[in-house]
Amino acid sequence: MFSLTLLAVFLVFVFLLQPLTVYLIDAKRLRRFPNQNVLSGITNLGYMIERWGGFRSKSLHETHKNHPIVRIGPNSLSFSTANAIKAIYGHSTPCVKGDMYAVSSGPYPNILDSVDKGVHAHKRRLLSHAFATRNLEQWEFKIVDKVERLVRQFDRICSDADVILDYRKWTNLFTLDAIVDIALSHRLGCLDRGDDMVPICSAAGREQTVSYIGSLHAEKRAASVLVWSSDWFRPLQAVLRTIPGFFRDQYSEGQGYGEMIRYLTRRRIERYRSGEELDDFLRYVLQDKEREPRDVEIGEVEAEVNVLLDAGSDTTAIALSHAMYYLVRNPRTFHRLRQELDSALQGLDVVVPYSQVKDLPYLRACLDESLRLSPPSAAGLNRKTGPEGMWIDGEWIPGNTTVSVPAYTAHRNPAIFPEPEEYRPERWLGDGAKGLQESFIAFSAGARGCIGRNITYMEQLILIATLVRRFDFALIDPEWKVAYEEAFLLWPTSMPLKVRLRS
Structure with missing residues (x-):
């Protein structure tokens, strides 16, 4: 009984009295900024609860409409x-990157x-050759092969009248x-089967199938609730993995993604050790430019494959x-894009070559405008101010404070993007387009900007151009709007569209 009383006193102090005392003392003077909700200044639970709402970035944007700086946690702006x-x-x-990345x-x-x-710069040098445009263009045939397979599936489905398909599923x-082909020269066959089930052999030697999307999303779904409380993330994670319910179920399913990464990476390394010459992303991790072996641990290789197969599939599918x-x-925009494509691509095959679409201005404008309105990473990417503090937007921000800019809000700044809720690809054309780029952070910005942006643009340009030329699409209902779940990324839950061969 005495031990339970001590535990209760400890919990009250840790979760109520101590944070409330810190809030009232206000050593960093963060109380001068408005809170996102009533809990934001006292505990990270406020932001964690926002995650349960389904679309955290939209909720924060509503507060930002009246306040350029918002306090979203006791030490977060x-x-x-x-x-x-x-x-x-x-x-x-x-x-530097915020604590959530480290934990x-x-x-x-x-x-x-x-x-x-320094570690990041080393990794960027290690991987930059793989992501160079000249190498990506050598792998174009891998993308073309997958576009052809998707088109064959759409052609087959379109043999039935008034067909409805989940466009979100098929593009994923x-x-x-x-x-996976670009990274590891491995053919999953998801498009041919119409599912995301990947056969693997687990670390324990058991043959099984893993849902690529399901396992990837499960782990993210759980971690995205807890990680904002970086001090408590790991102990909370350890405890919740053992308690029946949502978190244990999600973490259990999420283990499949790690097993898949381990299996696919080691299978690729076995091919390398057997002397098989393969040209893919992993070649640049395992070998230098002269094809001499790099001194790299298998754990580091798996870590890079993990993030590539995560971000390289999920973000592009969302886009x-x-x-x-x-x-x-927006049928008018669809028609204008089709006109541009028809004019530029006369007589070309079903799948359009990257060289013929990479410089089409309206196609690129359509992609950038959709990325502006619905960036895959809509939330702010956390950074931490240096110990000495710094000026941000006219305010002195003390050292070791977590700071961020949500892309969802930055892309809706009416001073930069007039009529921000309107889908207007034309804003990206002409002389004024250059001024938009500084506020366009769909791929983050600076030295930490997304190293894979060239891959996603190549995939989007080829696939969207091919589909718009070949098929007609329509909403299942004129009033239908996409629904979202936001974990770390902004996931459309599904996207049922009517599709038929172009008349």
Whole structure:
């Protein structure tokens, strides 16, 4: 009984009295900024609860409409202006990645979650050759192969009248097949089967099938609730894994993704050790430019494959879904894009070559406008100010404060993007388009900007151009709107579209 009383006293102190005392003392003077909700200044539970609401970034945006700086946690501030983007994410920023990256990374940090700038620079040098445009263009045939397989499936489905398909599902299967081939020279066959089930052999030697999307999303779904409380993330995670319910179920399913990464990576390494010459992403991790072996641990290799097969499939699938969603919702834009494609691609095969679409201005404008309205990573990417503090957007922010700019809000700044809720690809054309780029952070910005942006643009340009030329799409109902779940990324839950061969 005495021990239970001590435990209760301890919990009250840790979760109520201590944070309330810190809030009232206000050593960093953060109380001068408005809170996102009533809990934000006292505990990270406020932001964690927002995650349960389904669309955290939209909720934060509503607060940002009246306040350029919002307190989203006891030690966390969200900003909304172009000046803040440069200060927080620019090449010369003193900020480092926030604590959530360190606590959520595995024993081998990858290029995404490495906090130390020197470690990140080393990884970027290691991988930059693989992501160079000239190498990606050599892998174009892998993307073309997957586009052809998707088109064959759409052709087959279109043999029935008034067909409705889940465009979100099929484009996600496309990105799974594409990124695994680009990364590991491995053919999953998801498009041919119409599902995301991947046969593997687990570390325990058991043959099983893993849902690529299901296992990836399960782990993210659980971690995205807890990680905002970085001090308590790992102990909370350890405890909740043992308690029946939502978190244990999600973490249990999420283990399949790690097993899949381990299996696919080691299978690729076995092919390398057997002397098989393969040209893919992993070749640049295992070998230098002269094809001499690198001194790299298998754990580090698995860490980089993990993030590539995660971000390289999920973010591009989200972008492809939104690109078509906004085109279908705006028939005038769809028609104008089709005119551009018909004019530029006369007589070409079903799948259009990258060289013929990479410089089409309206096609690129359509993609950028959908990324503006619905960026895959809508939430702010956390950074931490240096110990000495810094000026951000005219305010002195003390050292070791978590700061961020949510892309969802930055992309809706009416001073930069007039009529921000309107889908207007034309804003990206002409002389004024250059001024938009500083506030366009769909791929983050600065030295930590997304290293894979060339891959996603290549996939989007080829696939969207091919589909718009070959098929007619329509919403199942003129009033239908996409629904979302936001974990770390902004997931469209599904996207049922009517599709038929172009008349």
